[in-house]
Amino acid sequence: MSVSRQKKVYLPTATRKNQYITIGFPLTDEYLSAYSNLDACYDEFSKLVYQLAEKQELYNVHVVTTDKLPMVRFHSEAYCLNSDEQLRFFYNPAHHEANRLHSVAGFRARKLRIVFLATGNDLRSNSAAFHSHVQKFIAELKPLLPVKDVPIKVRDHQHISYDFFAKAKGLKETYGYKLRAVDSRYHRRHCELPENVSTLNYVTINIPVERRIKRQLLANNATDFSSLYQNVCDKFIQATKSKQLNRVAVVANGKLPLVRNSKYEQLTSTNEFQMIGFDPHSESPEPICHWDANKLVDAFRFVIVAGKSDETDEGYGRFMNQVEEALRLFTNEFDIDKEHIDVILRFHQHISYKA
Structure with missing residues (x-):
């Protein structure tokens, strides 16, 4: 059967867009020994994170110390749902901001994780700028950590979602997307990435x-x-x-x-x-x-x-x-x-x- 050669895909104008970036590193004995106790570690780390994030215009930032996997979805109301393994964030990037520590008393995480939720409008157009702000955040954070040369893993997640049967529900209007690769988009907007991505x-x-x-x-x-x-x-x-x-x-x-x-x-x-x-x-x-x-x-x-x-x-x-x-x-x-x-x-x- 024939295969499409169309370079754009036309999706409903009601298509939702999300972007979030997570960074994380192991919570080692050496790192924890710099604090009086586990709660102090989480508290002081989260305060440092919020302070640096504000400087980089990152306005929806969460510190996660539960080892649960962040999942992000669009919603008109902002809230978080927990399961045994997931931390689900629901929010509208155009309207919602937050700083929150997600922890469980007495639970020692394997990793300290920070979740940056993109805010504002035109998330895809501004995705490179958002990533650049997170890169600058990391550059400022690293020398302030009690352990030097902490191995930080960065994950940038972007997705667009829509109802495949939107037209059957009367939503006829569409918009054309080329859906360029992330690294290509970032390079065009002077957001440089390491070689091994x-x-x-x-x-x-x-x-x-x-x-x-x-x-x-x-x-x-x-x-x-x-x-x-x-x-x-x-x-x-x-x-x-x-x-x-x-x-x-x-x-x-x-x-x-x-x-x-x-x-x-x-x-x-x-x-x-x-x-x-x-x-x-x-x-x-x-x-x-x-x-x-x-x-x-x-x-x-x-x-x-x-x-x-x-x-x-x-x-x-x-x-x-x-x-x-x-x-x-x-x-x-x-x-x-x-x-x-x-x-x-x-x-x-x-x-x-x-x-």
């Missing part, structure tokens, strides 16, 4: 398992869902392969897919996260499917990872058009209430490096 670009798709899909796919009183999940996986792999999208994963076990570059990171799944590892340089990896045959999930979760061959000088617009074409083929196989059910498609762009 790990990059990852991928799409996640969530399809709720609602009434109509259950009626279509499930036998009455079913307790083994293997055939259901195998059917979904086969159809998804067939649709993506027809659009030359070979780095794909399906997760149907109630866990959240966490995508990492398998070339650089160790992958260990947890109770809440299903680790998905892809090397963008690998041309034909095997599809990854994880499901729990004894559990009917509330959503099918899909991942499509971009490879090096999907990156062009113009960006990932062509890749996203291929994704949309494949998803259109795939969703046409199911009875989905497009006028009422949201199928959220999220395009992620990550970079990470050691500062």
Whole structure:
């Protein structure tokens, strides 16, 4: 089948944009010995962080000492939700600011982590400036730490999200995106990155398992869902392969897919996260499917990872058009209430490096 050559992807004007940067380093015995106790360490460190952040015009900053993974989503109200493994931030970048320490009394973190949430408007246009401010923050922070040459890991997360069926709900207006690579955008705006930068670009798709899909796919009183999940996986792999999208994963076990570059990171799944590892340089990896045959999930979760061959000088617009074409083929196989059910498609762009 034909593959799109369109260099821009046209997404709903209601598309949400988020960016956040995390930096972290190990909380060693040597580091902790510089403070009278654990609480003093957290308190003094957080006060230093807020002071330096204010100088760099970083206005939504969180110190996390719970070893929970930050997850960020757009919302009209600002709040945080905790699970055993996640710290979920909901906020509107145009309106919300905060300084907050997230800690548990007596709990010693493996890492001290700082989360910078982007604020203001036009996040993608201002993403390089935001990253530059964080780089300056790190340069000021390092000499003030009680231990010298602390190995700091920087992760820059950006994503845009939208309802794949927005048009069916009457949202016809769109805007064209080229979706340039992060390192390319930063270079054009004079935000310099180290040579050894790990990059990852991928799409996640969530399809709720609602009434109509259950009626279509499930036998009455079913307790083994293997055939259901195998059917979904086969159809998804067939649709993506027809659009030359070979780095794909399906997760149907109630866990959240966490995508990492398998070339650089160790992958260990947890109770809440299903680790998905892809090397963008690998041309034909095997599809990854994880499901729990004894559990009917509330959503099918899909991942499509971009490879090096999907990156062009113009960006990932062509890749996203291929994704949309494949998803259109795939969703046409199911009875989905497009006028009422949201199928959220999220395009992620990550970079990470050691500062």
